């Protein structure tokens with residue numbers, strides 16, 4: 267258990283501090299409160315942390331024995347105590363890091379063999395050697411949900427400029443609209459369906475997989491040739507009828523939301539090719555090396571975690587916005603919602619005691635500049651403070667549109683500056699002085715134009731969103747979540763909070779079908795079921 271008293275005391279003392287004054291007092295502030303790994307730069311100087319706050323935050327790492335927990339994770343200990351599992355997604359990207367022993371066994375030979383199987387399969391699909399009944403595959407449909415969807419879907423979009431394989435589509439929702447809209451227009455004879463499910467029991471995924479199989483059979487495709495599975499449960503993939511040669515297995519020590527680095531990333535590998543996928547893995551591995559070696563003061567995941575803890579657990583800001591000025595990172599906020607909120611959205615510490623500080627924050631966001639024309643109003647002038655995490659590349663992938671990219675960068679930098687700088691009532695009055703308003707009206711109008719400023723943000727800057735840089739970014743966030751979890755004293759690797767809704771959905775199935783009565787249900791649920799029945803929703 268860490269002691270929050272010192273930090274709470276510092277917060278009370280620094281509450282009214284102005285960031286702009288902090289820059290004036292310390293000409294080296296931008297450098298002092300920035301860190302770099304490879305080509306990635308994290309600037310956290312536009313926050314109200316100072317050297318004393320940073321030292322107190324860093325002290326949390328030692329109090330929580332972060333080094334010990336880190337060694338236990340990388341060393342294959344069963345740190346996911348509530349599911350009795352190791353946490354070894356880092357081994358999936360340990361391309362040349364040597365053995366990783368878990369439970370007395372080196373897991374690397376198995377990982378590298380599966381990676382080779384994925385590479386051979388990808389090469390065969392991409393070259394047309396493996397094909398559907400109608401010829402070379404033109405389209406891939408990845409059917410999965412949660413971690414079996416968000417990672418590869420986010421990554422395929424992020425790395426769109428590197429895609430030179432079949433087109434990738436992602437179906438997750440059990441809402442039939444999702445699969446219907448996706449399959450419409452695809453050729454069942456040249457489509458490869460990948461069923462991605464760690465457990466191979468997830469109802470949404472299995473339902474969509476059966477729908478896709480029927481579509482393929484009816485349309486002249488052959489599921490025996492055109493279905494693949496990514497799962498830890500080979501017995502279940504066989505029972506579904508998927509050829510073992512098309513099954514890519516992994517172990518239960520890969521958490522769903524950490525699984526894009528292994529077989530769950532197959533759609534990404536098919537889209538960008540094994541070399542691009544290797545570069546992605548190497549980016550992740552580079553971040554692992556950094557996280558394991560760098561001093562806490564220079565350690566990007568640690569710094570990002572500590573700034574997050576400062577803003578949420580100490581300052582009490584309930585949410586954080588992830589704002590990539592990178593359209594291809596449009597799915598990153600959704601991915602981070604699962605990564606951060608499923609990992610650290612808990613109220614019980616590892617030892618079963620109640621948390622004494624808030625759990626992880628609400629994470630949300632959208633790419634800039636779009637968000638500027640929608641919700642930034644609240645970020646600038648709302649009563650609550652939303653710490654913003656900006657992300658931006660120095661360059662885009664479209665040389666002909668470099669002028670647009672420069673505009674994007676200018677907007678990103680302008681937002682963090684505006685949040686910090688704000689606009690005082692005097693400045694607002696001065697801007698309206700020539701409008702000929704009487705004093706009372708001038709005052710009233712000016713008040714609407716005040717920006718409180720002094721609002722915190724961080725900026726993660728990178729040269730270009732390559733597979734390597736993208737791998738670094740994803741691993742950076744994974745380790746940030748780990749560090750936050752260790753300091754909060756929780757298990758970031760289980761997700762019991764998703765169980766109750768699943769159980770109730772199963773028991774409500776026959777009630778919605780109309781084969782079971784609503785008796786025993788609460789009044790609201792019973793009335794909603796009756797509404798659905800009245801409007802034609804029963805079976």
Ligand SMILES: O=P(O)(O)OC[C@H]1O[C@H](O)[C@H](O)[C@@H](O)[C@@H]1O
Pocket residue numbers: 411412413414462463464465466467468471522523608761764
């Ligand atoms: O990959 P699957 O076993 O189908 O699981 C898919 C998802 O469903 C669950 O509800 C979990 O909350 C997620 O962590 C998981 O990623």
